[in-house]
Amino acid sequence: MRLTYTSEVEAFRAEFSAWLDANLPDEAATAIRPRSSADIPAWARDFQRRMFDDGWLVPGYPPEFGGRNASLYKQAVFWEELGRRRVTQSFNPQGLGIVSASIITFGTEEQKHRWAVPIMRAERTAALGMSEPGAGSDLAGLTTRAVLDGDRFIVNGQKVWTSGAHDADVLLAFVRTDPDVPKHKGISALIIETDTPGLVRRPFGDITGRPPDFNEVFFDDVPVPRENLVGELNDGWRVCTGSLAHEREMLWILWSQGLDRMLDDMLEQLNEGAGAGAGAAGDPVVLDGLGGSIMDSWALRLLGQRQLARSQRGLRVADQSLLKLLGSEAQQKLALLMLESLGPVALDRTVPEGAQSPYESDRSALSWADRYWFTFAGTISGGTSEIHRNIIAERVLGQPRG
């Protein structure tokens, strides 16, 4: 056990930091903001392409796919540097982190270059078609049908909660290709161009009131070329769980950084000493809650580092559900604490538009009340907190399935 990274890892950090100094877009160039999670402004497309071309987009990948074969610890300091500077890796996070990653892991060489590379270079954007009206926590119960008809599939059904679909060029959709076998064994993964006839996207707003990001996506006899099948036919559940587990050693960093940003903002507001913040900073009840959130932040980082160390030694990592549960609920607890501590000022937009980092999405400009709503995206999406408690009890603690 030790507290510091090796000098080799620190040298890697310095190299990336220098690259960012030289390559981050001019702040003035960043005025145009994304309107959804699949809308990348031109300046951000240019930056993401440069990250890819110079091997800094996904450092763990080989140079061919935007990386430099970096070790886990080097990947960790890469994320630390992005977080410290509040720079978002991609404004199409699911496109890069899940869709292109799934194609890199499960796709053919041809698919990697035809689909994944353009998504990574931000030439195209992608969305993820998983949930359906009748398939949320029971994702494997999805019913969107794809029937093989010669050299193409014909797709019928509906997806929902499809973030950014209205701005995405392609979907990675999970569809039922065999209804006569156990539900996990009849699913396949298809890449579907969103301009295919019969595909209709209908954006809808969320509780925070920001511009719509979610979509309903309807499929009415949508033809999809057979070559767009990712992985084997009826082996889509493996792609699905593989995509959610992608970079499994690293996902905690996003929870950790999200929590740290909220904490930074809270400490700053309490230290400002003006208005309600002044009273809150001296309130033992507020201090009690704040201390707990600071501990959540440290615990998340340390548990994540433990996972890295174990993974580096080739040990099985089993704490993804723990980290997701801890991270999402810690954010919710902190937002609620701030909301209840500050009084009515928490209802106002606390961070002026444009005052935060120009290189990240606009979410931190929301009021504490809005940030509280937004934390439910964390405790509901990607497996609800209840599902993750079941997973911990059954897969980590060995309790019988109920």
Next chain:
Amino acid sequence: MEFEFTEDQLELQRAVRDMLDAEAPPELARAVADGESDAADFWQTMAGLEWPAMALPESAGGLGYGWVELAIVLEELGRHAAPGPFVATVTQFAPLVAEVASPDQASELLAPVAAGRTTGTIAVDEGSGTWHPDGVQAAARRDGDDLVLEGTKHYVLDGAAAEEIAVAVRLDGELRVVTVPGSAVQAVGGIPVDPGVRHATIALDGVRVPAGRLLGDGDASDAIRRALEESVTAVAAVTLGACQRIFDIINAYTKERIQFSVPIGSFQAVKHKLADMYRDIERARVLVYYAALTLAEDHPDRTLAASMAKAGTGEAQRRCVQDGLQLAGGIGYTWEHDLHLFLRRAKVGELHFGSASHHRRKVARLALQAGAA
């Protein structure tokens, strides 16, 4: 950062666990609880294995292992609800002496500790339950070549049994530490929740010791604070181990206990409690190990880390005691079942050296100060 035990540390953990499984089974804690044993043999066994020497510096006759290794031992002691003077002697008396005493005094006092020949403890708190050195009112005055003490100390661990007590007192306007033989003070122990961890109230009025028992030079406030960071982390590590044992008992029991024809662990209401216990334990675990690591490397975060470890284990014990006893049902409520041995150890750990809430507020103040700087 490499946040996992080394192979050597994992080997130590296995060896310590094996030894305690054999030498400190639940029967030992139970015998102490029933008033049938003082566990003196167990302390001699530990001394024979040089455990007291482990974390002490080589200059004081110790083996010079680090604080991470000490945390491994402490966690296992908690996991076994092991009785005896190890915690007070090695994690309270020894660090305070090491921080405050002159080098000559330190080697003289710590060599017998390292050899397992002397037991010790500290007397700092005077009733607030926070162990904050600013609250010390007990005083010493010079009388010829002697010091004469006055005041009362509370919650002194092993206060009625320890051979040497390092006492925080005011002298000439400074906070100082003086060692007092246990035999020289009047110690009154209460009826303990955990008979394996007894504290006592100590009356110092009129106690006279040679002035040579005054440790070091100058005001000892900072040194006391540093030593307390070790004591706090140690109680946290013991509490962590007790929580882990509670969890192990319950996680096994819910797989075996059949009701409505199925194991009760198949019910979601039970699963969710177990998942939350596991989450709180793992959260506390990394905070304890981090605190141990900052002590091992004397890192500036050690103050923050010690409080986080103490609060983290305090939260974990709250959940594990509450839900552990609840999930065990009627059988856990009996004296015959071993569960209560570990519930006691966990609950006592919350109340010694500052509660979870006290340390959470301290964490918040430290963060606000750092932000203001």
